[in-house]
Amino acid sequence: MTVDVVVVGAGIVGAACARALARRGLAVTVLDRRGAASGTTAHGEGNLLVSDKEPGPELVLAQHAARRWPSLVAELEDELGSDRHGFPPLEYDPKGGLVAATTAAGAQPLRDFAARQRGAGVDAREIDVAHALELEPALNPALTAAVWYPEDAQVQPVAAAEALLASARRAGATVRPGVEVVGALRDGERLVGVRTSDGDIPAAAVVLAAGPWSGVVAARLGVGLPVRPRRGMVLVTTRMPHVVRHKVYDGDYVGATQSGDAALQTSSVVESTAAGTVLIGSSREQVGFDDRLRVAVLREMAARAVRLFPFLADASVMRTYLGFRPYVPDHLPIVGPDPRTPGLWVATGHEGAGIGLGPVSGELLADLFTGAEPATDPAPFRVDRPAVLDAALDEPHPSESTPSENTPSENTGEAS
Amino acid sequence: MSRRTVVVVGAGPAGLSAARAAARAGADVTLLDASDQVGGQFWRHRALPGGGTAPDEPTFHHGWGTFTALRDVVATHPRVTLLTSAQVWALERLDAGVRLRVLVGPADGAGREHLTLTPDALVLATGAHDRTLPFPGWQLPGVTTAGAAQALAKAERVAVGDRVVVAGAGPFLLPVASSLLRTGARVLSVHEAATPASMARGWGARPAGLLGAAHKAGELGGYVGTLARHRVAYRLGEAVVAARGDGRVEEVTVARVDARWSPVPGTERTVAADAVCVSHGFTPRLELAVAAACAISPDRFVVVDDEQRTSAAGVWAAGELTGIGGAEAALAEGWVAGHHAASGAPDDAGLARAARRRARSADFARRLDAAHGIRGGWTSWLRDDTLVCRCEEVDAGTLRAAACATGSADLRSVRLTSRAGLGPCQARICGRTVAELVGATEPAPGGDTGSAPAVPDRRPLVVPVRLGDLATLPDVPAADAP
Numbered sequence: 001m002t003v004d005v006v007v008v009g010a011g012i013v014g015a016a017c018a019r020a021l022a023r024r025g026l027a028v029t030v031l032d033r034r035g036a037a038s039g040t041t042a043h044g045e046g047n048l049l050v051s052d053k054e055p056g057p058e059l060v061l062a063q064h065a066a067r068r069w070p071s072l073v074a075e076l077e078d079e080l081g082s083d084r085h086g087f088p089p090l091e092y093d094p095k096g097g098l099v100a101a102t103t104a105a106g107a108q109p110l111r112d113f114a115a116r117q118r119g120a121g122v123d124a125r126e127i128d129v130a131h132a133l134e135l136e137p138a139l140n141p142a143l144t145a146a147v148w149y150p151e152d153a154q155v156q157p158v159a160a161a162e163a164l165l166a167s168a169r170r171a172g173a174t175v176r177p178g179v180e181v182v183g184a185l186r187d188g189e190r191l192v193g194v195r196t197s198d199g200d201i202p203a204a205a206v207v208l209a210a211g212p213w214s215g216v217v218a219a220r221l222g223v224g225l226p227v228r229p230r231r232g233m234v235l236v237t238t239r240m241p242h243v244v245r246h247k248v249y250d251g252d253y254v255g256a257t258q259s260g261d262a263a264l265q266t267s268s269v270v271e272s273t274a275a276g277t278v279l280i281g282s283s284r285e286q287v288g289f290d291d292r293l294r295v296a297v298l299r300e301m302a303a304r305a306v307r308l309f310p311f312l313a314d315a316s317v318m319r320t321y322l323g324f325r326p327y328v329p330d331h332l333p334i335v336g337p338d339p340r341t342p343g344l345w346v347a348t349g350h351e352g353a354g355i356g357l358g359p360v361s362g363e364l365l366a367d368l369f370t371g372a373e374p375a376t377d378p379a380p381f382r383v384d385r386p387a388v389l390d391a392a393l394d395e396p397h398p399s400e401s402t403p404s405e406n407t408p409s410e411n412t413g414e415a416s
Numbered sequence: 417m418s419r420r421t422v423v424v425v426g427a428g429p430a431g432l433s434a435a436r437a438a439a440r441a442g443a444d445v446t447l448l449d450a451s452d453q454v455g456g457q458f459w460r461h462r463a464l465p466g467g468g469t470a471p472d473e474p475t476f477h478h479g480w481g482t483f484t485a486l487r488d489v490v491a492t493h494p495r496v497t498l499l500t501s502a503q504v505w506a507l508e509r510l511d512a513g514v515r516l517r518v519l520v521g522p523a524d525g526a527g528r529e530h531l532t533l534t535p536d537a538l539v540l541a542t543g544a545h546d547r548t549l550p551f552p553g554w555q556l557p558g559v560t561t562a563g564a565a566q567a568l569a570k571a572e573r574v575a576v577g578d579r580v581v582v583a584g585a586g587p588f589l590l591p592v593a594s595s596l597l598r599t600g601a602r603v604l605s606v607h608e609a610a611t612p613a614s615m616a617r618g619w620g621a622r623p624a625g626l627l628g629a630a631h632k633a634g635e636l637g638g639y640v641g642t643l644a645r646h647r648v649a650y651r652l653g654e655a656v657v658a659a660r661g662d663g664r665v666e667e668v669t670v671a672r673v674d675a676r677w678s679p680v681p682g683t684e685r686t687v688a689a690d691a692v693c694v695s696h697g698f699t700p701r702l703e704l705a706v707a708a709a710c711a712i713s714p715d716r717f718v719v720v721d722d723e724q725r726t727s728a729a730g731v732w733a734a735g736e737l738t739g740i741g742g743a744e745a746a747l748a749e750g751w752v753a754g755h756h757a758a759s760g761a762p763d764d765a766g767l768a769r770a771a772r773r774r775a776r777s778a779d780f781a782r783r784l785d786a787a788h789g790i791r792g793g794w795t796s797w798l799r800d801d802t803l804v805c806r807c808e809e810v811d812a813g814t815l816r817a818a819a820c821a822t823g824s825a826d827l828r829s830v831r832l833t834s835r836a837g838l839g840p841c842q843a844r845i846c847g848r849t850v851a852e853l854v855g856a857t858e859p860a861p862g863g864d865t866g867s868a869p870a871v872p873d874r875r876p877l878v879v880p881v882r883l884g885d886l887a888t889l890p891d892v893p894a895a896d897a898p
Contacts, residue, residue, distance in 0.1 A: 035826025042828055087821045088833035158832040162822040238840050275835060292509045293876045295517055302886035313884030318840055320876050
């Protein structure tokens, strides 16, 4: 039997693509070599941010996402229910974010950055120390600048991805965990399905949404795609009284997001979860899929968090986990058809923003797929932009990529 | 040339034996234990002011003489450094070898001392903790694990209650009941879920089949005798399926169970009791072995070869970590592991004796599982409101609903959406129970990870660590960085 679309990857991006396509009447099958929401989706914090984005196409997409999330959550809760024995809560919380500079040198860049964002329509309010301490009484008062972003929000990413998948299933989609793509079904240049660990699946189109493993899967399909892993770690404390009220970042987060430097970068991201734990991020390393624990990274993260919130020195960290963000050289997602290979569509490369941008990316892809008017300009995210095609030439030849390498991290990922 | 350095983690029977053997073979040994005393769970004892032990201590233990000899060796041997209250909280895999991160000092205290060790060889002897299956009311005060009751009796001479019911599965129930009797508790009965038929399968068909395991005969026979003298009934094919009480346990429901451990309707009876001690077997403490990327068997023990060597270079393992074999096996395995970790001579006479002792215990784990292994029918004594994860207060109904609503049998997803296993114990208590309840598969970690779902025993932070302690870690040489 031929399906209309095979979606490769059951993380939040694949789930969003599947839901959007299935609700437009297409027959969709979602494959994941492991389970639903078991990769990058389960290893992050659930950030829905505008605060960390430079003015540009990604910010435009993020602003669209920030507007879309509340209605999406309402749709999903309506459809799936959210009572005690119904669907697990999505924990969507538009709590707002506070960015604090902690050094003299960091103050002006943060103010300048916020000013540019305001020019692009972001609600970015420069506030004084007294106001910052009103918002976050436990914050270290030794701040040099602070900006309040009321549009930042948080969601439980695994629950969100599972909800999108459950909704897709109700619209007729099939989800097949434990099925791994091993090759392409071709009709000439055209991709007409995938070969998998569980047999061939003919399909009119294939959507590649395999997060940081998208480059590996693309190679198996005979296509070069420059998506690379960028490692991150998160610390989780034991439950404590609700002290940290918003998302709180040190100003360095802004610089780290846009850098291509492979060296370790850390910046503090501290927030409470609905369960009462505190999440502490984040680190950025380009070390391939190396999933070995590095205590030095944890130390840097801990030191920054304690500088931001001194009371955290006495908090107990009970868990750490690491994941891999899908990273494209120009730091923009890839969403749309791949003109090099008819039948292949791509939705990946969201780096650390996939939870926030995933749902609107899925809808954007479905708009393009069905010829509907896209809600945002898709041009900056197209596959055949120079930054993607040029880097694709440097990708390893497909035959060099074997199924056994580049396996996902096995750390029990816990977003809360 | 500097001597070979060996770090042994865990100072129970396996670790003590490994440390002695490694020192004897010429290595510089560092023996670490998180507790403030050596001996592990098996030889947990009363600590007297001034450092001595109580005169009645031998009556609480088997092999007390063996323990004191080992204790004296590790305390006085010039090549052994013993560190108690030393908690290994992380293990990093380097390009060659491993690095251990240790905090030394009273647990939970601020300002513990940091210690970083990069040994030539590592012997893991981290032991096991007892596994308890949930039942309605198991969160009530007065319900304890058998291990906790045993520790209280051995270390404090305190009984968990006056009228005590002991229940679960496995020969460990016998020494627990025996220790309780010594502390003056009235043990009402011991309920072993294994049926007479499965006991016979595991231990042989003779009436005292449990005693068939020759090397265990003396030890277990002694316990059975103690029970008989105190007229404590040892009842097979029975389980505690509920506990009730106002604020603490006041009565329990005992029922007969079938071969699959499903309660037999109509056999329930109520027993008034103020304490219930429950153990359904043991779960090895796998965190460090998983962190070191040691291969783990499908039944979730560390895989070792004849030399107790794991699949991870430079890492050996001994004791309950490699299979539930009891103290005799642990002593023998520790000997072999420590000797080889220290690159001792292959033709050593002591090594040969240890290997022979180890061989005598080889069948014990298989027999234990055949007789007492947990059977799937136990889940039928759960109610929807029975707590499964006590840290996060997740009940069986919520757990099943989360798995059903999401349609996910992926353990990671079920845990994250239900919160089961996300609390301070990090699923040590409920991890396997949750997996069994939602029908999730639990592949071995460390081996083929290509398509594996969640790995419940992977805990990169072995124990909770103060953020302040993490933030003040000293530097390690850059050359050591992974």
